[in-house]
Amino acid sequence: MFHQLEKSIPLEIAARLSQQLQIDAPVQVEQPRDPKFGEFALPIAFQLARQMKQAPKAIAEKLVSAIGTLPGVAALEIAGNGYLNVRLDRARYLASLMQPPAEAAGAESGKVIIEHTNINPNKAAHIGHLRNAILGDTFARMLRASGETVEVQNYIDNTGVQVADVVVGFRYLEKKSLAEVEALSVAPRFDYYCWDLYARTSTYYKDHPDSLAWRAEVLHSIEGGTDEVSRLGHLVADAIVGCHLRTMARLGIVYDVLPRESEILHLQFWAKAFELLKERKALFLETEGKNKGCWVMPASAFRDATRAEEEDVDDSKVIVRSNGIVTYVGKDIAYQLWKFGLLGKDFFYEPLAGFPGVMVSTAEPQPASNSRFGGGQTVYNVIDSRQSYLQDVVVAGLRALGYHEQAAKSVHFSYEMVALTPRTCVDLRIPISEEDAKKAYVEVSGRKGLGVKADDLLDELIATAGREVGARHAEATEEDRRMIATQIAVAALRYFMLKFTRNTVIAFDLQEALSFTGETGPYVQYSAVRAGRILTKLTEPLPDYRSLSPAEIDDIAAELADENLWQLTLSVSKLESALARSIASGEPAHLARFAFQLAQSFSTFYENYPVLTEKNPRKKLLLLWMTDYFARQLRRTLDILGIPVPSFM
């Protein structure tokens, strides 16, 4: 409701200024620093001061008389040195909250595709991957909550170097047969096994550079053939994908479709994209220098063109290597074209065994494959900021093909890495150098096997939450306590990953992440649980506020003369506004912060206004409604953040 007024009031004022004073200026709206100034502040007089060459205050006076009275607005005041402050009609506002008008169906805009998670299927997921998946999943929920059609894709690089390295480990270091690896792959924690093996293989390469030939050989087999090595690669990748999906499912994160790199290859996606790129002369065959024999994209395509010419260094990007094998970026261009429906090719799809509702790409035509994926109007790629250079190249590919509109709607939803504090490294017995110990944070490394595994972190969070639940609810069943502890752990983890804005490097601190007090997910959950508790304890049924007459609502609204109650009511009604802002800025952190503020507001309400014991019936009607409103808004906000609401805490 607040959001609607936030949009409609400036428009209405702009219309009147245009009509009455022939002033055509965009009317900005702000929230006053001090709530006592009213609900909206308009700095319009300052904007006009220059061109009208008058003092802002004098202008403000003219504006006020020209604007007249506005529906739903109790007063329009001049404050400070020229602010126009809007005070809402509290009774009208309350009526609109208690009896909301039917929502107009949002304009049908095209499908939004969000690609996230995208973990190399060769080892267990770690905290860095969690940031990616939680950001992507939450943003998808935010868009859906605001009425968008969203498709979530998790790209599987099952034919890449990282998978090849684990295959090398199994085949050459451990000399395991396909059958032996198969047995391992169905055992618990296969992803942990591969985590260690991948680190060992990386170390082995370092000590025996000649062994890199194994990687090339395995990579070649995986990309092309159907031999035993290739089957080993698929076995590893498929098993690890299963591990990742199970890990993410613990956090409520699911996917619509898993496009795989193996299908990009077998269905000739790259060949098609290559054709298009060559046709448009977006790529050229380098004939000299370090990139001789490669198909490259000139730097001018994705860098500041004015500079590229004066530099003699060759920083064009290799797309096809001199041995004819395409790079990841090349495949990514093809994939990006497909996402926008521009490639002229599609995958075949089949249900992913063991994961209901999830489809996976396949190269085999399917009898009943009518699932339509891809063809989005806007595409968000949730990828860490270190890959911004490569994302620029991908977008440059679209532009080079003339798809400027799609290039503009191709968003690199970037985020900074998750590093570890030195203290946490010590806690987890992760060896670090003396040099690293002095830094604020230490970067994790999959190749070195350094990092915090997602499942370990979740297990630890659940154990910690379990102790807290046990201390408070000894009477609850073991099963209930376990469930509540899990919900609290999910809240703690999701909120922790969301509270930082995207371009902040998270220095992950275990003790901080394990905290459930202060600005945390569990704090917000606690508010929701308490709000629900009051309603549960209510002996009579909740009044039907929708059927109240205008006079009855006016009567209740008289209680909103209490400034604190009014401010609380206002703050609860700002969810849609916060959601819209959060989407516009591309910062889920803003919605997370709103959730925290909403919970704080509820705590204030809870402390200061005993609901059930309220003697004044009119006031009790308002307090009960507010409790229910708080409960609904807290639940909805948490739902958008992917955080469950426990039945007790």
Place this chain on the structure above:
RNA sequence: GGGCGCGUAGCUCAGUUGGAUAGAGCAUCAGCCUUCUAAGCUGAGGGUCGCAGGUUCGAUCCCUGCCGCGCCUACCA
């Protein structure tokens, strides 16, 4: 060298695209459970918004130059 980003309270971070007296959590200190659950609440202390210029009615925010830090700058991704 070039590109991108960062620098705000002791620590970790917000700051709604240039607006009124710069906020929150943690930590510290002092209080609050016979009352809808204390994972909570109230209060206190804590700031040269990295430095120096500039733009204007107004700058933490925009521009320029410094200083410090991080990431990227592969025929890895």
